[in-house]
Amino acid sequence: MSGLILHHYDFSNYSEKVRVALGYKSLEWSSVIVPPVAPKPDLTALTGGYRRAPVLQIGADLYCDTRLILRELERRYPQPSLFPSGQTGIANAVAAWAEGPLFRSVMLYAWGTNHDLMPQELFEDRARMRGLPVPSVKSVERAAARSAPLVRTQMPFIEDMLADGRRWICGTNVTVADLAVFHAMWFLTDRSPRLSHEFDRFERLREWMLRMKGFGHGRSQTMTAGAAIEIARASSPSAPRASVLQPEDPELGSLVEVRAADYARDAIAGTLVLVDDDELAVSLRGGRAGDIVAHFPRIGFELRESP
Numbered sequence: 561m562s563g564l565i566l567h568h569y570d571f572s573n574y575s576e577k578v579r580v581a582l583g584y585k586s587l588e589w590s591s592v593i594v595p596p597v598a599p600k601p602d603l604t605a606l607t608g609g610y611r612r613a614p615v616l617q618i619g620a621d622l623y624c625d626t627r628l629i630l631r632e633l634e635r636r637y638p639q640p641s642l643f644p645s646g647q648t649g650i651a652n653a654v655a656a657w658a659e660g661p662l663f664r665s666v667m668l669y670a671w672g673t674n675h676d677l678m679p680q681e682l683f684e685d686r687a688r689m690r691g692l693p694v695p696s697v698k699s700v701e702r703a704a705a706r707s708a709p710l711v712r713t714q715m716p717f718i719e720d721m722l723a724d725g726r727r728w729i730c731g732t733n734v735t736v737a738d739l740a741v742f743h744a745m746w747f748l749t750d751r752s753p754r755l756s757h758e759f760d761r762f763e764r765l766r767e768w769m770l771r772m773k774g775f776g777h778g779r780s781q782t783m784t785a786g787a788a789i790e791i792a793r794a795s796s797p798s799a800p801r802a803s804v805l806q807p808e809d810p811e812l813g814s815l816v817e818v819r820a821a822d823y824a825r826d827a828i829a830g831t832l833v834l835v836d837d838d839e840l841a842v843s844l845r846g847g848r849a850g851d852i853v854a855h856f857p858r859i860g861f862e863l864r865e866s867p
């Protein structure tokens with residue numbers, strides 16, 4: 561086996577983004593299913609408190625957030641590439657739109673339409689995660705009604721991106737833009753076909769979705785969370801690459817806190833071992849998973865010295 565362990569769950573769209581990347585790169589991996597709601601004691605034992613899905617584990621290194629997971633997969637398995645030069649800047653900009661305004665509208669529309677198919681605890685957990693009151697069924701339905709027109713105004717952008725007959729969003733190569741747009745669109749109909757009519761007007765988008773689905777998910781075998789924790793305990797984290805610090809950054813070796821800038825802002829506290837333009841990494845010692853290093857992307861995370 562490759563040593564890649566993905567902590568994920570089935571209806572997690574960000575997990576789907578990584579599963580498709582694993583398929584695109586034809587990789588073998590071990591699959592650990594995490595609960596979709598907190599508490600997630602096995603996952604947080606590995607990550608030092610990060611609860612979101614997915615997380616990629618390689619031995620005692622834990623890669624959090626899909627932006628960094630895709631970078632790390634590329635570093636280890638460069639071919640076929642997801643970061644072709646000359647297309648990566650645009651791809652990142654498209655991904656930021658797809659995972660921002662597009663996905664937000666899709667999520668509210670899909671959840672509000674399918675709320676009867678989802679456990680109530682999911683709504684309670686997500687409200688707690690964002691520090692908001694638990695929404696009533698009426699307010700979830702109203703949010704769906706407000707979001708439907710926004711989905712319909714943004715889906716034509718994707719059809720337009722593909723209008724010249726290109727196979728992939730940035731042209732001749734698959735990029736992170738394809739993955740980001742794909743998982744947002746996948747979420748529209750993953751739970752039920754109730755919103756499949758929204759694709760009727762978009763022939764190129766439908767064909768592109770089929771090409772994306774054609775990558776599959778690579779080859780996986782199931783693993784328990786306990787076995788993944790044992791693997792972390794029995795491994796040593798990889799030696800950090802050389803850092804490239806900005807003048808404002810805390811020194812390497814400082815005690816720091818890293819937290820997501822948007823939601824699920826639990827602090828991950830540890831010793832700073834790596835900082836560069838792409839990544840922040842902290843070492844966490846002596847927990848249930850032994851000595852591990854948790855890695856985060858620079859963009860989307862805040863770094864500060866521990867108080």
Ligand SMILES: N[C@@H](CCC(=O)N[C@@H](CS)C(=O)NCC(=O)O)C(=O)O
Pocket residue numbers: 571572573574575595596597598611612613614624625626627824860
């Ligand atoms: N920016 C993150 C977003 C991850 C994210 O929000 N994942 C969702 C599931 S699709 C999540 O973790 N929700 C809360 C949870 O599952 O605990 C990434 O790219 O990985």
